[in-house]
Amino acid sequence: MWQKRLSLGTYFNIGVFVHWSFGLLVGYLLILSAPMGIDRVLFNLGLLAAVYLCVTLHEYGHALAAARYGIKTVDITLYPIGGVARLEKIPRKPRQELIIAVAGPAVNVVLVFAISFLMGLFVKLPIDPETAWDQANDATSPLMLALNDTTAFAFAFNLLAVNMIMILFNLIPAFPMDGGRVLRSVLAMNMDYRRATNLAARIGFFLACLLGAYAITQGLFILAIIAVFIAFAGQNEARQVGFTDAIVGLRVSDVMMREPPSMRESTQGHELAQQVARMPLAQFPVVDHHERVVGMLSLDAIAQAIATAKTLANATNNNTALDNPSSPADPQAPHSGRTADQSTEEHTPFSPTDRPVSRVEIPSVGELVDRKAVILAPDDLLSDVLAGAQAKQAVFAVTNYYRQLVGVIDMSSLTARIAILKQLDP
Numbered sequence: 001m002w003q004k005r006l007s008l009g010t011y012f013n014i015g016v017f018v019h020w021s022f023g024l025l026v027g028y029l030l031i032l033s034a035p036m037g038i039d040r041v042l043f044n045l046g047l048l049a050a051v052y053l054c055v056t057l058h059e060y061g062h063a064l065a066a067a068r069y070g071i072k073t074v075d076i077t078l079y080p081i082g083g084v085a086r087l088e089k090i091p092r093k094p095r096q097e098l099i100i101a102v103a104g105p106a107v108n109v110v111l112v113f114a115i116s117f118l119m120g121l122f123v124k125l126p127i128d129p130e131t132a133w134d135q136a137n138d139a140t141s142p143l144m145l146a147l148n149d150t151t152a153f154a155f156a157f158n159l160l161a162v163n164m165i166m167i168l169f170n171l172i173p174a175f176p177m178d179g180g181r182v183l184r185s186v187l188a189m190n191m192d193y194r195r196a197t198n199l200a201a202r203i204g205f206f207l208a209c210l211l212g213a214y215a216i217t218q219g220l221f222i223l224a225i226i227a228v229f230i231a232f233a234g235q236n237e238a239r240q241v242g243f244t245d246a247i248v249g250l251r252v253s254d255v256m257m258r259e260p261p262s263m264r265e266s267t268q269g270h271e272l273a274q275q276v277a278r279m280p281l282a283q284f285p286v287v288d289h290h291e292r293v294v295g296m297l298s299l300d301a302i303a304q305a306i307a308t309a310k311t312l313a314n315a316t317n318n319n320t321a322l323d324n325p326s327s328p329a330d331p332q333a334p335h336s337g338r339t340a341d342q343s344t345e346e347h348t349p350f351s352p353t354d355r356p357v358s359r360v361e362i363p364s365v366g367e368l369v370d371r372k373a374v375i376l377a378p379d380d381l382l383s384d385v386l387a388g389a390q391a392k393q394a395v396f397a398v399t400n401y402y403r404q405l406v407g408v409i410d411m412s413s414l415t416a417r418i419a420i421l422k423q424l425d426p
Contacts (some may be wrong), residue, residue, distance in 0.1 A: 005077060014063055014085075015075040016056060025080040043150040050155075051162050052078055056113055058104045058166065059085040062178075081226070090181075094188040094353055099243050101181035105170050108163045115160045119153075130147035174204030175234040197241040204234035242385065246360050252385060253378035255417045256398050256407035262287045265294055265369065269309075269362025272302055282412075283395035285405050286369040292403040296373035296395065297365060375399055378406060385409070 029048060033041040055078060062085045063073035074086040085104075091097050142254035173183040180200055187196035212227030214220075262285040263275050276299065283298040376385060376398045385396070398407040 004308070009077075012060065012064070014060070014073045016078070017075055018078045019080075021080055022078060024343040034268070039150045043155065044307065047136075047155060047158055050159050054108065054159070054163055054166070055083040057111065058107050058170075059083040060205075061103040061105075061107035062100055065100045066091075069100075071100075081229075092193055094193075096228055097181055097188075098185035101178045101185065104178050105167045108167045108170075111158060111163045112167070112240070115163065116157060117157045119160070172207065172230075173200070174207045174230050175201060175237040180204050180234065180237070194241055194245055198238050200232035201238040205231050208234070209221065243418075246422055247382045247386070250382040250418070250421070251378065252376050252380045252382060252409060254421060255382065255408050255414060256378070257309070258407045260285065260405070260408040262293075262364055262405055263297060264289070265364075266365040268366040269305075269364055272306075272362060272365070275365075276302060281395050281410055283393070285397040285408065286365055287405060291405065293375060293397045293399050295369040295371040295404050296393065296397060297369045298394075300368070301368050303367055305363050373397070375403070376409060 004020045006020070008016040008018055010016070026045075026048070029044050030041065033044045056076065059076045063076065066073060066085075066087050069091060071091060072088045074088060076083060076085050087100075091100065140374050170177050171179040171182070173179040175181070181202065184193075184196050184200040187199055190198075208214050208227045208231035211230070212224055215223035215227055261278055261280070263279070265286050265288045267275055279299070282300070283296050285293050286295050288294050373393060374396055376396045378398055380398070396409040396411075397405060398409060400406050
């Protein structure tokens with residue numbers, strides 16, 4: 001469920017998605033706004049949309065800067081705590097990473113100037129700029145009353161403030177913020193990339209501890225959660241770089257499982273139970289009658305297909321029972337015109353679920369197979385495979401020139417296989 005997202009469209013060949021948890025933020029905002037009236041509800045929803053438009057533009061700053069160096073962006077996902085532009089890879093050249101990291105906050109700087117310019121042209125300030133600082137400390141001052149209203153000034157000022165906060169927050173030198181990547185790129189100009197990552201992660205962890213301590217003493221629960229997230233993100237970045245370094249030079253044939261089981265495309269639905277029993281993986285290759293791989297099939301897809309088929313069968317039987325009350329679905333129905341032997345035979349005990357199951361028509365393997373699954377070659381570099389790996393594909397079939405199965409890559413055991421291989425490597 002955690003992976004579920006709603007597509008908002010594709011722009012500049014990059015898909016934009018909103019995570020399902022974003023709905024929690026909208027719901028929380030509605031709960032807070034509803035008692036204040038419809039004007040406040042519409043104002044807050046409009047401001048939320050404008051803020052996340054700025055977040056999206058921030059992420060596009062990263063994406064377009066990465067495109068300059070030939071690095072594609074897989075997608076952009078919006079979360080309640082911000083956005084993430086998922087790049088195919090993080091550049092190892094410090095200058096490139098520096099430019100890509102800075103590009104996001106640079107977009108917010110441009111937005112700050114643009115909003116300020118538009119406010120000067122179209123928004124009438126409700127205060128004298130010379131007394132603004134004094135009024136900011138008085139909750140009953142014209143400035144504070146205007147900021148708490150649903151006016152154009154309040155909308156623009158809040159949007160301006162959010163962009164300024166985004167700039168400052170993202171420049172904190174800790175992963176996963178842009179500042180962490182800026183710090184690593186600067187360090188990597190004078191030391192090894194992996195060492196620079198470890199040092200940047202330690203600095204980020206120290207800052208996260210300070211932030212967490214401050215949040216706890218001030219009773220700021222959300223800020224404490226963010227501090228914990230920052231601390232773990234830095235350690236995860238260090239592990240990821242270590243893993244990437246470990247697979248340099250490795251090819252698919254070095255870590256693939258050889259002679260894996262497969263399933264025939266012609267396998268019918270009623271044969272699935274026997275076939276699935278011998279499958280050790282969550283996904284497995286499907287081959288045609290020439291033993292050529294045609295795609296991948298997952299256990300989840302089979303389970304969902306069976307559940308759907310049973311639901312349809314039950315619905316069909318329920319409709320039949322309503323249309324024909326004298327059917328065996330109603331054991332109390334009269335049996336006039338039948339012999340005693342026939343009546344006895346008809347009253348044989350049965351479970352209400354026996355009949356629907358007997359009528360379940362489970363699709364064949366050929367109907368369920370994912371024919372768009374990525375297929376690998378033995379000589380493919382493992383680093384390239386992982387850079388373009390799809391989150392939904394846990395197992396990759398490996399085929400020879402004739403598309404015949406020679407092995408599989410199982411993502412769940414890949415890390416352990418690489419570690420063993422490195423330890424045995426002289």
